[in-house]
Amino acid sequence: MNLSSFTELVKRAKAIAIFCHHNADPDALGSSYGVRWICSNLAPSARADIIAVGGASSLSLQLLSELNIAISFLEECSPTDYDLFFMVDTNSFTQLSPYDEEIFSSTTPLIVIDHHAVKEEVKTRTSFSFIDPNATSTAELVFSLMESLPLPPPPMEVSLLLLAGIVFDTRRFAIASAKTFSVVAKLVDLGANYNLVLKALQTKVSYSERVARLKAAQRTQLYLVNDDLVVAVSHVGSYEASAARSLLEIGADAAFVVSEKDDAVRVSARCNSHFAEKTGMHLGVDVMEPLGKLIGGAGGGHSMAAGADGTGSAEYVISLLMELLRKKFSEKGLSFKPLK
Template sequence: MFKDILAKIQDYQTIIIHRHQRPDPDALGSQLGLREIIRHNFPDKTVLATGFSEPSLSWMAEMDAVEDIHYAGALVIVTDTANQERIDDSRYTKGAFLIKIDHHPNNDGYGDITYVDTSAASASEIISEFALSTNLKLTDEAARLLYAGIVGDTGRFLYPATSAKTMRLAAELREFPVDFAKLARQMDSFPLKIAKLQGYIFDNLEISDAGAARVTLTQEALKAFDVTEAESSAIVGLPGKIDTIEAWAIFVEQADKESYRVRLRSKNTVINTIAQNHEGGGHPFASGANSYSVEENDQIFQEINAAIKENRRDV
């Protein structure tokens, strides 16, 4: 199917690339890495990346100013986005042809071409494989962006989805003259306020006997630490560093104080089915959901406990 995607890229003069809301390094790495690849290999084409410019990830690259007129007769590509409601910039349907490239479970198979590889550890891995297998030339900047995306979604190659292919593609990217040590420092460093927030997380973490954990970040807590919701994602993996914790939830109270963004993570217990019960989804061990009350938060926590116990019975 990579040949079909390349053929469509060759066919269209204007290409607009989308990704999901609240971007992480993989969303930006795949989106902007693909933009860089197409621009370099097809310099006569207009290639634009749209979406919110996340300040905490401005070191990766900037978004383009995309006007409505650009969508007329354009090819639209959406990377790293499982569900249509999560696509950043609702104009993705305004083009002439739509391609989805993703690595999440394909519960929403939108697009005229849908390429989903759930065995890939990241969308950036897929874009890397696409470029290398179709003999498109990579640039230093494309390698930097794609490597950042792979590192981000694999948790620095620690997560279970990391495969031999992941490592091979990362090695190909490492051949480019990029300061990867600097990149690693950028991805591993955080402001002092995030360090203080980490202390709050450990102080307020609730851990069950089964190994489920949860913590709630209220609007008051976010304001006290001067942390945005996007910046709070930096602590999502923190509870997993405790050896007795198997799966956990971070409940982030929204500005309306009537709903919560739920970040779910696990070491070995499948939790995306829990996310699906609460307007969410994602990977088996890394998902997101929505909650609309403290009672629903409690329900999600109990579902995590039950899932851990069931998983242990099955082992």
């Protein structure tokens, strides 16, 4: 990693836009805050704005409130106002709609920091990238970047939000590596309080979200893979990620939940480690990425947690999903049939 090119890009910038994906989760927002702190040290006179396109998730806002940290971020911007772009925890331009085409076609330098496998169009557009699909969170990468630069120790609020990003994206260390624990230990040594972060991330399930979970269970269609793995497919009006997680909690090995609103659809996919190991299927690469293309949007994610968005009806998207699953399981020599 050539850090001299990174520091040169930041130091000569006068206005920096730090973009993160729609509905920015704690990893995206915490990592972006860490990147802004890096920029403030390398280029003190530059303006650096966090742009959470379309806003931050309810959990991210709850996290900031519980930790009593005030982060200023924009939901809209004019990309032409900036002379340096960052894409943080964001692996495709589509995730930055309506600015995707403008950012892609611009000649403004672009720095990408992400722990997802990024799209080829992003790779060819970048001026500098720090991408590691083996990292368990983007916050882990941002902290590693801080350590590699001649910077002072990050302040408490930065350490807290990076720790929160790691705890959130690893599902409280259900998915973690030796590197993850090493970074966490350093953040705790810097004063980040793990118990405080854990409390701040406790999900307060609203009435609407509870209803969505129950409706997902009520509408679920069940399928069997190789006679011992249960796949649940359902649809809701919102809270598709929460609904997918809840289907795993009540017994599914994999869950795919579609939400539809005003012709816009979102798909959330989750599976347990047993499903991932026995099928060898990567939800992000094998399912959500091709599904995103089929519905005119984008998709991707991790092996056990992924998503896609696009357009169409829930019924249509589920039909495409089912065709895709049948094809993928067949390619892997696995049976796939309705559970009766």
